[in-house]
Amino acid sequence: MTDAWSVDQHLDAVLASVRPLDPIDLPLLDAAGCVLVEDVLVPAPLPPFDNSAMDGYAVRVADVESASEEFPAHLTVAGEVAAGGAELPTVFPGQAVRVMTGAPLPPGAQAVVPVEWTDGGAGGGPATAMTPAREQWVRVFRPAAEGAHVRTRGSDAPAGAVALPAGAVLGPPQLGLLAAVGRSTVPVTPRPRVVVLSTGSELAPPGEPLGPGQIHDSNSYMLTAAARQAGADAYRTAAVADEPETFRAALEDQLSRADLVVTTGGVSVGAHDVVKEALRGEVDFRRLAMQPGKPQGFGLLGAARTPLFALPGNPVSAYVSFELFVRPALRLMAGHAGGALHRPRALACLASDAPLPSPAGKRQYLRGSFSPGEGTVSPVGGSGSHLVAALARADALIEVPEHVTEVAPGSELTVVLLG
Numbered sequence: 409m410t411d412a413w414s415v416d417q418h419l420d421a422v423l424a425s426v427r428p429l430d431p432i433d434l435p436l437l438d439a440a441g442c443v444l445v446e447d448v449l450v451p452a453p454l455p456p457f458d459n460s461a462m463d464g465y466a467v468r469v470a471d472v473e474s475a476s477e478e479f480p481a482h483l484t485v486a487g488e489v490a491a492g493g494a495e496l497p498t499v500f501p502g503q504a505v506r507v508m509t510g511a512p513l514p515p516g517a518q519a520v521v522p523v524e525w526t527d528g529g530a531g532g533g534p535a536t537a538m539t540p541a542r543e544q545w546v547r548v549f550r551p552a553a554e555g556a557h558v559r560t561r562g563s564d565a566p567a568g569a570v571a572l573p574a575g576a577v578l579g580p581p582q583l584g585l586l587a588a589v590g591r592s593t594v595p596v597t598p599r600p601r602v603v604v605l606s607t608g609s610e611l612a613p614p615g616e617p618l619g620p621g622q623i624h625d626s627n628s629y630m631l632t633a634a635a636r637q638a639g640a641d642a643y644r645t646a647a648v649a650d651e652p653e654t655f656r657a658a659l660e661d662q663l664s665r666a667d668l669v670v671t672t673g674g675v676s677v678g679a680h681d682v683v684k685e686a687l688r689g690e691v692d693f694r695r696l697a698m699q700p701g702k703p704q705g706f707g708l709l710g711a712a713r714t715p716l717f718a719l720p721g722n723p724v725s726a727y728v729s730f731e732l733f734v735r736p737a738l739r740l741m742a743g744h745a746g747g748a749l750h751r752p753r754a755l756a757c758l759a760s761d762a763p764l765p766s767p768a769g770k771r772q773y774l775r776g777s778f779s780p781g782e783g784t785v786s787p788v789g790g791s792g793s794h795l796v797a798a799l800a801r802a803d804a805l806i807e808v809p810e811h812v813t814e815v816a817p818g819s820e821l822t823v824v825l826l827g
C-alpha cells in the first residue's frame with residue numbers, strides 16, 4: 409500500500425487540477441456574489457450633474473451672506489426644480505429657486521439652504537418642510553458657503569476612473585455601483601454548476617419510512633447546501649444503490665450539466681465500494697493522513713475534464729472533506745483567489761476538562777464551538793465520523809496537527825471557522 413498523502417499535498421493537487429470557468433456576461437442580479445473578470449470604468453462623471461443634497465432653496469452666496477434669524481435675507485422665489493427636472497430657471501441676484509434633493513442645481517445658484525434654515529415662505533420662524541405650492545418669497549435665516557449642500561458633478565467618481573477592478577466580488581454595494589454607472593450586464597466568472605450524488609443501498613430519502621438496515625440520506629442535502637453556501641449552483645440527485653452500472657448511468661446522466669461532481673460513499677475497502685469500482689482508472693483513490701476523511705477520490709472526468717470528488721460516506725468525513733478540499737476548488741473555479749478560497753481560520757485555546765487524544769501521524773479535525781470573545785474553542789461531540797448531531801451544533805473545526813497525540817486543556821490550536 410502506498411504512503412498516505414498529507415492534507416496539504418491533496419489540497420495542492422486538487423487546486424492544481426482546476427481552473428476558473430470561462431467568463432460570461434450576466435445581468436446584474438444574476439452576477440451577485442460572482443467575481444468580476446475585467447476592470448469596469450466609470451463612463452461619465454458620477455453624479456452626472458451638480459445637484460442638491462437637501463430640500464430647500466438654491467441661492468447666490470452674496471444674497472445670504474449676512475442672513476440671521478433677526479435679520480433674514482428676503483429672496484423672491486423664481487421657480488422650482490424637482491429631482492428629474494430638466495427645465496432650470498436661472499437664479500438672479502435677489503432670487504431663490506425651490507430645489508428638492510437630487511434636483512439639478514439651477515444656473516446662477518452657488519449653494520443650497522435647507523428649508524429648515526428658512527421660513528419656507530410662511531412668514532414665521534424656521535420651517536420644518538417645503539410647502540406643496542410655490543411661495544412668492546422666502547426669508548433665509550442663515551448664510552451658506554459656496555457649494556454648501558451641493559453634490560458636484562463627478563464628486564463620487566470622475567469619468568474614466570476604475571469603478572471596480574477585475575477580481576472584485578460583486579456584493580450589493582458593488583452591484584449598486586454598476587447600476588449607478590449604467591451597466592446592465594457585467595463580465596464575471598459564473599457560479600460553478602455542481603451535482604451531488606450519494607451512493608449506498610442503505611439510503612432512503614428523508615420523508616420516507618426506514619426499512620430494516622436503512623438510514624436516511626443526509627449527505628446529499630448537507631453537501632448540496634454546502635456547495636450553495638460556497639457560491640455554486642448546486643443540485644442533488646436521488647441516491648443510487650451500490651451497483652457500478654447504476655452508479656455509472658446516473659453519473660453519465662449528470663455529467664453534461666455539471667462543472668463539478670461530488671459523490672459520497674463507496675470509496676473505502678468494503679466489498680461493495682461502488683464509486684471506487686466504477687471509476688477505477690479515471691479517478692485517483694488515495695488515503696490521506698487525516699481523520700476524519702481518510703479515503704478520498706479525485707479525478708478529471710471525460711472529454712470536458714470535469715472535476716469529480718469521491719468523498720467518504722460517513723457524514724462528518726464527507727462534510728469535513730467538502731470544507732477542506734471541495735470548497736476551495738469551487739471557489740477557485742468561481743474566480744476567487746488567495747485567502748478567499750478558504751474558510752477563515754483563527755487561533756483559539758482549547759477549553760476542555762480533560763486532554764484530547766489524537767491519532768499519531770494524522771491531522772485531526774474535531775468539531776468545536778468557538779468563542780471569539782474568550783478566544784477559546786470547546787470540543788462538540790467526540791471524534792466519531794457518524795456524529796452528525798454534534799456536527800450540527802458545531803461552528804468550527806479544531807485542527808490538531810499530525811505530530812500531536814494529546815492536546816492539553818489550554819493549548820493553542822488553529823480553528824477553521826464554518827459559516
Ligand SMILES: Nc1nc2c(c(=O)[nH]1)N[C@H]1C(S)=C(S)[C@@H](COP(=O)(O)OP(=O)(O)OC[C@H]3O[C@@H](n4cnc5c(N)ncnc54)[C@H](O)[C@@H]3O)O[C@H]1N2
Nearest residue numbers: 606608624625626627628673674675676702720721722725
Ligand atoms: N476495513 C476498513 N473499513 C473502513 C475503513 C478502512 O480503512 N478499513 N475506513 C473507514 C473510514 S475512515 C471511512 S470514512 C469509511 C468510508 O467508507 P465509504 O466511503 O466506502 O462509505 P460507505 O461505506 O458507503 O459509508 C460509510 C458510512 O456512512 C454512511 N453513509 C453513506 N452515505 C450516506 C449518506 N448519503 N447519508 C448518510 N449516511 C451515509 C453509511 O451508511 C456508513 O455508515 O469507511 C470506513 N471503513
Ligand code: MOO
Nearest residue numbers: 700701702725793
Ligand atoms: O476517516 Mo473516516 O474518513 O473517519 O471516518
